[in-house]
Amino acid sequence: MVTPEDIKGWIEAGMTDCSVNCEGDGHHFEAVIVSPEFEGKSRIQQHQLVYGVLGDKMEAAIHALSMKTLTPDEAGA
Amino acid sequence: MNIQEQLKEIVEANDVVLFMKGSPDFPQCGFSGLATQILQQSEVRFASVDVLADNAVREGIKQYSNWPTIPQLYIKGEFIGGSDIIKEMFENGELKTKLEGVVAA
Structure with a gap:
């Protein structure tokens, strides 16, 4: 099952100077994503x-x- | 006519059209339900397309807008966004501005 940490990791790995705060229950997730991009x-x-x-x-x-x-x-x- | 041409015709023929899962009366996903509620509260007439009824539409609309999720809102031919953006624009008043001149429900 996907965890909020997985999503945080995937997004942060793909973007410059990106910080992600992600919460979720394995099905629905909410992410706040900050990046200069x-x-x-x-x-x-x-x-x-x-x-x-x-x-x-x-x-x-x-x-x-x-x-x-x-x-x-x-x-x- | 291919699917992309069909979608273009739907988007251009309707001032406001929501591609969603289910129907406004019976949305099949919380995000589609939220988008429906916002349009109903905005008191505009809108068309809806149930992407679950036709897989070609479901996949085609994702390509049309380069947007991988449903729902998708179009106003006067312009892609507005998915449920997060619709909600944000509803809350900050931008959606109301976009909907000016659209026929009331």
């Missing part, structure tokens, strides 16, 4: 970036992922 991108493009990093796992392993994407500025980091 989101700067200058629309919300759709930000989510597409994360979906791109997760690739096939989005279809195969993760039933439902709710996400909030933030730039470091937006996160107040």
